[in-house]
Amino acid sequence: MTDDKATLERAQDALRAVNYPGFPRDIVTLGMVAGLELLEGVIRVTLRLPGGRSEAPGELERAMAEALAPLGVGLELRIAAPAAAPPPAQAEPPAELLPEVGAILAVSSAKGGVGKSTVATNLACAFAGAGLRTGLLDADVHGPSLPILMGTEERPQGAGGNRFHPVDRYGVKCISMGFFLDESSPVIWRGPMVAGLLQQFLRDCEWGALDVLVIDLPPGTGDAQLTLAQQVRLAGAILVTTPQEVAVRDVVRGLRMFSQVQVPMLGVVENMSSFTCPGCGAEEPLFGHGGGERVASAAGLPVLARIPVEPAVRIHGDEGEPIVRAAPDSASGRAFVQLAVELARRVGLSATPSAPGSA
Ligand SMILES: Nc1ncnc2c1ncn2[C@@H]1O[C@H](COP(=O)(O)OP(=O)(O)OP(=O)(O)O)[C@@H](O)[C@H]1O
Ligand SMILES: [Mg+2]
Incomplete structure (x- = not known):
């Protein structure tokens, strides 16, 4: 024995x-x-x-x-x-989280710094600009970037018990660990685990009825991705890559992870795909080219959008107003709107995103 x-x-x-x-x-x-x-x-x-x-x-x-x-x-x-999914300790009903959210989209990449947060914030603003009820969840609890990119440091209001309201910015309901990073809401720190925090964002935030919730994932293939796949029904994930070979390899790794947990993969966004010289107008493939295609053909996925490198993308991001709102007629602004249109079509969202700016 x-x-x-x-x-x-x-x-x-x-x-x-x-x-x-x-x-x-x-x-x-x-x-x-x-x-x-x-x-x-x-x-x-x-x-x-x-x-x-x-x-x-x-x-x-x-x-x-x-x-x-x-x-x-x-x-x-x-x-x-x-059916044997482990219930939380307080025995809440095992009902699916976020039943009032039409489509949950995860913006992901195995690689850091390729523009996931930039894509997620611009996408959310494009959806909101088209009149869709939109949420944006920053799942990067260690390196939250939503407060800077959306230009708000407002604190989430309590909603009774452990619950809280998202912060409304540009017509987008936002939540990020960055909103809780000082003394104001110790409750959020109860669970030091990524999975616990993310679960609180999904379960304890008053999202209300949304047409679409965009989730900005941290880089890699770790706990956040797994928690999401286990806790909510994702309409799909999009993979962000740059055209370099190294990014391509990492994205293929990320793709494999999502397919293991049966999350539908909607397609690839090639970010920083070309640079148009402001002086002569010539297109320069700054980071090489063809990365999106290589990922797409390795994985049998469509390239959903190509977002050019534009200093204005970073500048508006740093200033807290995503380019799709701040300069909707720029090449990147238009590319982000097109991405939103394409995704809306693929997951069956009713309104068609168009250039925002007034949301
Ligand atoms: N198309 C673009 N043109 C110019 N700059 C860009 C573009 N896309 C992203 N950037 C800049 O690149 C940097 C990294 O972008 P971002 O923070 O969105 O990447 P990320 O993948 O979310 O990074 P992390 O892995 O750290 O979460 C930022 O400074 C951002 O402004
Ligand atoms: Mg990020």
């Missing part, structure tokens, strides 16, 4: 070496191991897979078997029923 217990403990330790495909975290830490039993010469591992999957990726099963082999036991893999 004690031997069995020791073997199970060793098995659990061994499984800590097995990452979920596409994620930098192991299946034990991610809470996917729902049960371990020792049978004759075999360990039966019950996994709870994200997104209600009923089959484990083949490479995961192989990696688990390899991890257990040194213990002299085989692997019998079982998948827990999808």
Whole structure:
């Protein structure tokens, strides 16, 4: 009996070496191991897979078997029923979060600094400018950029208990860790985990009825992405890349992660795709070219938009008014509106975004 217990403990330790495909975290830490039993010469591992999957990726099963082999036991893999999602401690009903939100769009990239936050804020302003009820959630709890890019440091108002209202800016309902970063709302710090904070943004924020919620993800393929995929039904994710080869490789990695958790991928945004010389009007492919296409063809996805490099994008961002509002007739302003139109079409939003500025 004690031997069995020791073997199970060793098995659990061994499984800590097995990452979920596409994620930098192991299946034990991610809470996917729902049960371990020792049978004759075999360990039966019950996994709870994200997104209600009923089959484990083949490479995961192989990696688990390899991890257990040194213990002299085989692997019998079982998948827990999808309904077994762990309820929060206060036993709230397991109802889906954000039932009043029409479409939730995640703006993502495995790579940092490619313009995710710039795309997310401009997209949200373009949607709002078209009269869509729009929210913007900054899921980068460690490096929030929404307050600067949207030009507001307003504090979210309390809404009773742990709940709070989003901040309204340019007709967009915004929430960001940056709004809570000083003394005002200690409640938000209860859970120091990314997953906990993000869950609070989804669950405790009074979003109300929205047509679309844009989520600005932190770089990488980590906890925020997984939490989102588990907690809400995403209409889809868009991947931002620059034309460089290195960005392409990272984006393909991000793509793989989303497909593992069964989030639909809507397409690729190639940001910083060309630079038009203000003097002579010539187009320069500053960061190389063809990255969007390479990502798209590697993944079978459309290129949804190409956003040129324009100093004004950064300047208006730093000044707190996204270019799609501040200079809607600029090349980037127009490209962002087109991106919004394209996405609205793909996820079935009713209003058609057009150049904003008055929202
Ligand atoms: N098309 C563009 N033209 C000029 N500057 C741009 C463009 N897109 C983004 N930038 C600038 O590049 C920098 C990085 O952009 P941003 O913060 O949106 O990237 P990110 O992917 O969200 O970064 P992080 O990974 O840190 O979250 C910012 O200074 C931004 O103003
Ligand atoms: Mg960002």
